[in-house]
Amino acid sequence: MGKGVLVIGGGIAGIQASLDLAEMGIDVHLVESKPSIGGRMSQLDKTFPTNDCSI
Amino acid sequence: MLDAGRHPRIELLAYSDVIDVSGSVGDFRVKVRRRARYVDEERCTACGLCVEKCPKKVPDEFDMTLRERRAIYLYFAQGIPAVMTIDPDACIYFEKGKCRVCERVCEREAIDFEQSERDVELDVGAIVVATGLDLFDPSQLVEYGYGRIPNVITGLEYERLINATGPTQGHLLRPSDGKLAERVGYVQCVGSRDTRYCNYCSSICCMCSIKDAMLAREHDPKSMSYIFHTDFRNAGKWFQRYQIRGEEDYGIEYIRGRVAEITEDDEHNPVLWFEDTRTGAVSSLTVDLVVLATAAVPSRGTAEIARLLTLEVDEHGFIRGNGRSGEETSVEGIFACGFCRGPADIPESVCQASAAAALAARIVVCRK
Numbered sequence: 001m002g003k004g005v006l007v008i009g010g011g012i013a014g015i016q017a018s019l020d021l022a023e024m025g026i027d028v029h030l031v032e033s034k035p036s037i038g039g040r041m042s043q044l045d046k047t048f049p050t051n052d053c054s055i
Numbered sequence: 056m057l058d059a060g061r062h063p064r065i066e067l068l069a070y071s072d073v074i075d076v077s078g079s080v081g082d083f084r085v086k087v088r089r090r091a092r093y094v095d096e097e098r099c100t101a102c103g104l105c106v107e108k109c110p111k112k113v114p115d116e117f118d119m120t121l122r123e124r125r126a127i128y129l130y131f132a133q134g135i136p137a138v139m140t141i142d143p144d145a146c147i148y149f150e151k152g153k154c155r156v157c158e159r160v161c162e163r164e165a166i167d168f169e170q171s172e173r174d175v176e177l178d179v180g181a182i183v184v185a186t187g188l189d190l191f192d193p194s195q196l197v198e199y200g201y202g203r204i205p206n207v208i209t210g211l212e213y214e215r216l217i218n219a220t221g222p223t224q225g226h227l228l229r230p231s232d233g234k235l236a237e238r239v240g241y242v243q244c245v246g247s248r249d250t251r252y253c254n255y256c257s258s259i260c261c262m263c264s265i266k267d268a269m270l271a272r273e274h275d276p277k278s279m280s281y282i283f284h285t286d287f288r289n290a291g292k293w294f295q296r297y298q299i300r301g302e303e304d305y306g307i308e309y310i311r312g313r314v315a316e317i318t319e320d321d322e323h324n325p326v327l328w329f330e331d332t333r334t335g336a337v338s339s340l341t342v343d344l345v346v347l348a349t350a351a352v353p354s355r356g357t358a359e360i361a362r363l364l365t366l367e368v369d370e371h372g373f374i375r376g377n378g379r380s381g382e383e384t385s386v387e388g389i390f391a392c393g394f395c396r397g398p399a400d401i402p403e404s405v406c407q408a409s410a411a412a413a414l415a416a417r418i419v420v421c422r423k
Contacts, residue, residue, distance in 0.1 A: 003180035005415045006085050008073055008360055012401055013393025014185035015059045016408035017415075021183075022064035024416050029177050030059065031087055032069045033356060036134025038056055039187055040394075043117065043131075043211060045218040045225075046270060047401055048262040049297040 004028060011039020060135035069136060072356075074174070076182070076363050080388030081422045085177045091170040093141040094127075098165035101129055101137045105157035105166065113145040115222075119212045121230075122222035127157045132220055139165070180419035181388045182364065183411045184374060186357040188394035191246035191253060191350035198316045199245065199347060205231040206325050207317055207345045210263055217270050227271055227278075229344045231323040236344035237277050240327050241268060242314045243284040246350030253350040255371060258398035260348035261287050262294060265301040267346060272305045280307045281340060283314050283329055291400065317345060357395045364389055373397040382411040390414050 007018045010032030018028045030037065046053060059065055068087055075086040109125035117131045118124075126145040129137070147154040148168065158166040190211055193201040201207050206229045208216075219225040229236045241264040247257040261284060268280030287309070289298050301307040316328045325345040330337045353372040361368050367375040367385035374391040377383040381397075382390045392407035393399060399407065 003178055003419055005181045005183060005419055006177060006179040007183045007185060009185035009187055010069065011185060011187045011393060013404040013408040015056060016405045017183045017185060017392060017412040018059050018065050019062065020409050020412035021416060022062045026064065026416055026419055028065045029179065030065055030067050031071050031073055033072050035070045035130035035140040036136060037059060037067065037069055038131065038134055041401060044214050046266060048266040049293045051266065051269065
């Protein structure tokens, strides 16, 4: 296995990309500027079109 | 979120910024600055004793400044990593040289005022950019009175109000007097599809407002919602059905027409002035609360990341694709996904993320 991957941004897209890469056995460095990951989606109550909880 | 925090192959560098990037595909060298939390991540259990005792209050950014947090704070309850952070711009110790109450009450000895920022260097084969979105500042549209009329709020502020963990425990209490808002007007295309500001459709706001109106009715059966829209652009899977359900099952009234102006009456009730484009009639509607569906724009950090990585952006600041795919940027080995590329909802962002991950994997697995 070669080098790892840098993911910049820990919102829903960055988290998904990181998990996909990690599950393929690739080392991931996930950088987020806020104190914790979660991004905009964590500010939402429910999401469309299913009205499921976002977190 | 929790899975990402726990995965043995994911190194989580939160409260950190990428400050320098060099090299090329297969061999990037990256410098990341880890800002000082003044809290030991290993020791802190986020028990909250320090927050209870911290004497300094500042507006809470996560709750869209609708409530206050302390100078030492947990960014949000379910956040990963679940550790406290001291905001040095707010902390009394950093301003006046004394206080350190948090340090005295912390049973885990996790407070560390000596902590300083530190840089870490990474060697990586590929980079995925997912810097997301910010919201357009609607105070620029003075005719809508945001910032001047207290009961005109943004969609994201509404999200925090209707959220059980938010500042009003999920009750839709309007800012001017804390009264339960029963009649809510939603104004679409605030900044979006507007040649003066964001000359594009933000794509998520029609569905967001329908969802917000449904939530209001679920919380309060007497709630009435009015959505003022240019035209609905609900093109995703099951979206049309969702729109119809909003009208039939949740009693939402859809009014086709862009709101021209918002004023307020003597009791701080916002008054929406509009032309119903189906009838041509100019009319007004008085409500308890107005929610502005603001345009979404690339996040503030996106421009700086694009500059560091020498990525091409379009006229709105969104990261450009390379013509072969949206995920491939103008620089080989660097991929982008989510709203930093342009308007995308959650399922679309997740698809793009998986595509970007697959493309990045192709580089690091095949080039040894």
